[in-house]
Each structure stands twice: as C-alpha cells, then as structure tokens.
Amino acid sequence: MKSMTGYAQTPVSTPQIRATIVAKSYNNRFLDAYVSVPPYLAALEPKIREAIAGVMAHGKVEFNIRVHDLSVAPTVSVDRASAQAVADALRCLRDSAGIVGELVLSDLVAFEGVITFDREIDAEGLWNEIQPSVLACLDSLDAERKREGEATRRDVERLIASVSNHVKTVESHADELESTIRSGLAKKFRDVLGDEVEESRMLVEIASYLAKHTINEEIVRLRSHLESFTATMDERACGKKLDFICQEMNREINTIGSKNMLSSVGLAVVSMKDDLENIREQIRNVE
DSSP states (O other), rough: OOOOEEEEEEEESSSSEEEEEEEEEEEOOEEEEEEEEEEEEGHOOOOOOOOHTTOOEEEEEEEEEEEEEEOOEEEEOOOOOHHHOOOOOHHHHHHHHTTOSSSOOHHHHHHHTEEEEEEEOOHHHHHHHHHHHHHHHHHHHHHHHHHHHHHHHHHHHHHHHHHHHHHHHHHHHHHHHHHHHHHHHHHHHHHHGGOOOHHHHHHHHHHHHHHHOOHHHHHHHHHHHHHHHHTTTSSTTTTHHHHHHHHHHHHHHHHHHHHOHHHHHHHHHHHHHHHHHHHHHHHHHHH
C-alpha cells in the first residue's frame, strides 16, 4: 500500500550540467504529471514522463529540474532589422511626447525577437547523464510514499480489526434478534386475532418474515468483504478497489441496521459505520 503524497529532492552533478531535481506528489484519481524544465531541455520531457509512469499509477506529480550551470555554450543572435525598427519607433515616440534623453540598450532588448538566445543540446547524451539522478529522485519519492502508506495501512488494519470485532458482537446477537422478531410477531398475531389464530398459519407467516429480516446473510457477506479488503491491501494501486469494497461493506451494515431491534446490535452498527468512515477517509490518499 502506497500513499499518493510525497516529496523528494536529488542533486545532479555531471560534466555537462549542475542542477537540482525536485519531485512532489499529491492525491489524484488519475496519474497527472506536470513536468517543469527549461525550454532547452524540453526534449527530455517525454523520457521524464515515461520514468514517472514507471513508478506511479495514480496521483498528481510536480517534477521540476532547476539548472544551476550548463557547460553548453549558448548561441546569441541579433535581429538587426528589428532592432533598427524598434529604435526608430522609440525615437519617434520620444520626440512626439517631448521627452528629453537618449535611447539605451535596455530599451531595445525589452522587445521580443530583438535578441535570440538558444542552446544546441545533445538531448540523448544529456539524458544519459541525468537519467540516474532522475530515477534516484523518483525512487526516493516512491520510498516516501511507501513509508507513509505503511503508516496508513497500520491505522486501517486497526480500524478493520475493530469492524471485525463489532461483526462478532452482531453475530453473537443474531439468534436473540431472530427470537425477538419471532416473539414480537407471535404477540401481534394474538393481539389481533386472539384465540382465532391458526398456529400453523402463524408459523408460516413468521418463517416468511424471518427469511427477509434475519441478518445471517449480511453477516456472511460482511465477513467476505473484510477478507477481500485485507487481501486487496497487498495489491499495487489498490485505493479505488478498497473504496469500492468499503461501499459494499457500508451497504451490508446499513441493511443490518434497518433490520435490527436490539440496542446492543444498534451500538455495534453505529461503531462499524464510524470505523468505516474513518477507513474511507484514510484510503482517499492511497494509490
């Protein structure tokens, strides 16, 4: 079981580049990777996304490479025609507004396209250099998610054990509940019909009612869901499936509550619903 939240940071130091890789993850229904790299490293983005998908199945990931130094010399070019046109326009504007002063270089470079800054990057070669650091950062992120996931698992296991104990309480009162239903129905028959009640007819009606209102089937299904939940926690990317099982358990618990006539069973039902809500709150952050 893994959490969907985590943080990792890894330095990069190679002959070509010095950088810091930062990866953060949050809970999300689907895998959503946001990769932030300098424009001249954009060619590496598909490989980074592929690496992320190899580690995570669900969650939102923010992956950032902050470059501190790059040994690849940039190519800087000046668009002379654009620079001249911008300078002429600025002088015209200056004269029209009656502004005194000369143009400075910063006035020109503020316009896009006057100066172009580019780097010729060997993307494949650079990827071979930083790939170990990228994978190391993602491994650290995965380890953090596992650590938090194990803590979540321990708490969920405690809550599941509590639900199981309450199921035992309900099961121990199943016969008493059936007896209460039977005696209550028999009393109603006699209150309405008096001495005219037919014993055989009454027993048939009681049996038919009990078939619809005993809780044995719900207990069996609830135990089966508990076993399935425990087994599913060992699966990769189990969060959605666990939530579905919780919905099924909640359905059985609600049915038991609707059929119940005993205060002890009612208390157990309330406790199970509280435990189940806490479980669902926890697994919302499970991958």
